[in-house]
Amino acid sequence: MVIYLSIEVKCPKDNNTMILVLESEKLSDGTVKAYFNYRCPICGFKLEVERIEITRSGEVISIKKTFTPPPSQQH
Numbered sequence: 484m485v486i487y488l489s490i491e492v493k494c495p496k497d498n499n500t501m502i503l504v505l506e507s508e509k510l511s512d513g514t515v516k517a518y519f520n521y522r523c524p525i526c527g528f529k530l531e532v533e534r535i536e537i538t539r540s541g542e543v544i545s546i547k548k549t550f551t552p553p554p555s556q557q558h
């Protein structure tokens with residue numbers, strides 16, 4: 484999952500290059516949520532790119548993906 488690394492995203496607040504961060508959390512019912520976010524190392528501005536939700540009930544595993552394309556750069 485490194486497909487977004489080639490896309491350079493600038494922070495809308497201070498125009499610094501944002502870095503791609505993967506965060507994940509596990510809920511008590513076994514659901515795993517993973518987020519791909521761009522984060523500005525200077526001001527901490529966060530931009531959600533993709534959310535993956537993995538739910539397991541018995542033998543069935545369902546994966547839900549929500550994709551938010553990065554905003555087009557305006558110069």
Ligand SMILES: [Zn+2]
Pocket residue numbers: 494495496497498499523524525526527528
């Ligand atoms: Zn910033």
